[in-house]
Amino acid sequence: MSSTSSHSNIVGVHYRVGKKIGEGSFGMLFQGVNLVNNQPIALKFESRKSEVPQLRDEYLTYKLLMGVPGVPNVYYYGQEGMYNLLVMDLLGPSLEDLFDYCGRRFSPKTVAMIAKQMITRIQYIHERHFIYRDIKPDNFLIGVHGSKAENVIYAVDFGMAKQYRDPKTHIHRPYNEHKSLSGTARYMSINTHLGREQSRRDDLESMGHVFMYFLRGSLPWQGLKAATNKQKYEKIGEKKQMTPLKELCDGFPKEFMQYMVYVRNLSYDEKPDYDYLRSLFDSLLLRLNEVDDGRFDWSLINNGKGWQYSAVKQHAAQHRHAQEAAKQQIAVPQYTRSRQNLMQPNSKQLLVSSPYPSLQPLRNDTARNGRLGSSTAAPQSQPQLTLTSSGGQQQYGQRGVQIEQRLRKSNDASRTATPKSSSKKKFHLRLLSCCVAKPK
Numbered sequence: 001m002s003s004t005s006s007h008s009n010i011v012g013v014h015y016r017v018g019k020k021i022g023e024g025s026f027g028m029l030f031q032g033v034n035l036v037n038n039q040p041i042a043l044k045f046e047s048r049k050s051e052v053p054q055l056r057d058e059y060l061t062y063k064l065l066m067g068v069p070g071v072p073n074v075y076y077y078g079q080e081g082m083y084n085l086l087v088m089d090l091l092g093p094s095l096e097d098l099f100d101y102c103g104r105r106f107s108p109k110t111v112a113m114i115a116k117q118m119i120t121r122i123q124y125i126h127e128r129h130f131i132y133r134d135i136k137p138d139n140f141l142i143g144v145h146g147s148k149a150e151n152v153i154y155a156v157d158f159g160m161a162k163q164y165r166d167p168k169t170h171i172h173r174p175y176n177e178h179k180s181l182s183g184t185a186r187y188m189s190i191n192t193h194l195g196r197e198q199s200r201r202d203d204l205e206s207m208g209h210v211f212m213y214f215l216r217g218s219l220p221w222q223g224l225k226a227a228t229n230k231q232k233y234e235k236i237g238e239k240k241q242m243t244p245l246k247e248l249c250d251g252f253p254k255e256f257m258q259y260m261v262y263v264r265n266l267s268y269d270e271k272p273d274y275d276y277l278r279s280l281f282d283s284l285l286l287r288l289n290e291v292d293d294g295r296f297d298w299s300l301i302n303n304g305k306g307w308q309y310s311a312v313k314q315h316a317a318q319h320r321h322a323q324e325a326a327k328q329q330i331a332v333p334q335y336t337r338s339r340q341n342l343m344q345p346n347s348k349q350l351l352v353s354s355p356y357p358s359l360q361p362l363r364n365d366t367a368r369n370g371r372l373g374s375s376t377a378a379p380q381s382q383p384q385l386t387l388t389s390s391g392g393q394q395q396y397g398q399r400g401v402q403i404e405q406r407l408r409k410s411n412d413a414s415r416t417a418t419p420k421s422s423s424k425k426k427f428h429l430r431l432l433s434c435c436v437a438k439p440k
Helices: 055-064 095-101 108-127 200-216 229-242 254-264 274-287 307-327 339-343 398-413 422-435
Strands: 015-024 027-034 039-047 074-080 083-089 140-142 153-155
Touching: 015 039, 027 083, 055 074, 055 083, 095 140, 095 307, 108 153, 108 200, 108 254, 108 274, 200 254, 254 274
Parallel strands: none
Antiparallel strands: 015 027, 027 039, 039 083, 074 083, 140 153
C-alpha cells in the first residue's frame, strides 16, 4: 500500500500505519502514529480507481471547517501507490457501535444529551456555509477513551457535504427539484425522497429520525423489501409520509415530537432556531430531574466498566470464533467404514491413513478376513478349529456333524466374495475326515 517504505509501513513521510479499524464503501481506515510527536492518528485510504473519489473533496471540506468544535483535525492528504490517503485525528467508536453495546436502546436522558451536541455540531457546520447531507449514527464518533474529549461527539466523513450558500454574500442556493437522492435512505428527510434540493432543514429532520431510532430501537420504514434499490427508496419515502408524527413519537417524551414538528415545517431557505431546539432537550432533562453531566448510557453499562469492557469482550469473541473456524478446517478421513462394511465378509477395503498416528487401524473381528489399512483384503484361509474336552481328548460323532453344517454355511456366505479353489476343497475334506467317528 505504501510506495515509500512498504516494509516499515511508513506513509506520508512520517506516519506509521497500524492495524485496520474499519472498512466501507469509502475504502479502508487504519490506526497509526505520527512519528514526529507520537500522536495517535487515523489513516483513511481510498482506491485511486474509485468511480466516485471523495477523499480529496472531504479533505478540502475539513480544511474549511478547521477549528470548528467537534470536527476532527486533518494533517495530510496525498497519494500512496494505488491509493489516496487522508491523515486525521484518531477517535473512539461511533454512536452506532455504542448503540449496539447498550442493547440497541438509549434512555431519554442519553438521547437528549446526544441531541444537544449534534444540534451544536450541525449549527457550526451550517455557519461555515455547508450542509452535511448524510446524517446517520455511523458518522458521529466520541473521543478517545481516557482523553479530555472522551464524551465529546464528533462529526466525521464529509464526503457528501455541500455549500448551500455563497460564503461572501450568504445568498442561498436556489430551490430546485428532480434531484437524485444523496444520503442514507433510513434517515433522510421526506423532501429529499421527493427529489427536492436539500438545505439546513433536511439535516435537522434527518437528526430527528436518528433520535427516534435511538429511542425506539428501529424505525417503521426499516425492513421494507423491493426488487430494486430505487423501488426500495420509494417505499421508504412513502412509509415516512404515511407515518404520522404522533405515531412515530408515541410513548416517548413530548419534546421529541415538538422537535419533529418544528423541523418539518421549516421553509427551504429559512434559518433554523438552534437555541430553541436545544432548549427543548434542556427542558426534558429538567423534567426528568436530570442534568447534562456527560454520563451517557455507554459509560454506565457492564456494572460501570463502560463500553470499553464490551469492546474487549467483542474483540475476544471475534478472536475465539476465528480460532474455532480454523480448527474446523482440519482435514478429516475421506472414507469412514460403516457397520455394514464391517459385517460384510471378504469386502474390499479402501486405503485410509489415519490422521491420528497413535490410533491403530480397526480389525474386522466379525469376519476375520481383512482389516482397515489394506488396499485390498487378501483372501485368507479359514481358521484351524481345535476342539478339546476337559480331558484333552477329541470329540467325534454328533459334534462333527454340527461342525460340518456350520462350515457349509460359512462357505455359502463367502461364495460372492471369494472364488472356489481346489486347495480349499481339499482342506475341508481333510477336516471332515478327522471329525467323522470311526467304527470300533
